[in-house]
Amino acid sequence: MLTLEKKVKHLLFLFFFILLFSSVKAEKKQLAIHGGYTFETREGQKNIAVYLSFFNVSSEKIKIKEFSSEIAEKIEPHEMKLVNDIVKMKAVDELTIEPKSELFLQPGGTHLMLFNIKKPLRDNDSFELTIELKNKKTLKTEIMVLNKDLRNNLLN
Ligand SMILES: [Cu+2]
Secondary structure, eight states: OOOOHHHHHHHHEEEEEEEEEEHHHHHOOOOEEEEEEEOOOTTTTTOOOEEEEEESSSSSSEEEEEEOTTTEEEEEEEEEEEEEEOOOOOOOEEEEOTTOOEOOOOOOOOOEEEHHHHOOOOOTOOEEEEEEESSSEEEEEEEEOOOHHHHHHHHH
């Protein structure tokens, strides 16, 4: 049996350990990426749009240099622009996430375009997306494939 004094010492040690660990972790993690999704592909569909959210918890701008995935030949960030009353997609050179800000990629707005995907995507599939930042750091996130009926609800 531990005496009360020993228990307190143990708890204090644990407390400082957690404190140290969490501050190291917070320092490292400047960009959080959540909720990546796309929709099931239609017959013969080769290009897909992917949506996800970025949370920049640092006080610096974060620029993304490149996106890649094993399932696609090429990935481009796209934004929607109104040209002569028609909404058109336009490639963006690089995505920037402002300090202490979020960037949401969502239907009808900025998205990632994945070209020449290597296999049809079905409901409940998932795949990995690699995000290379300008500062050379690399992050990975999982993209969920959602039922295509959900898209109809979302866009109509
Ligand atoms: Cu696009």
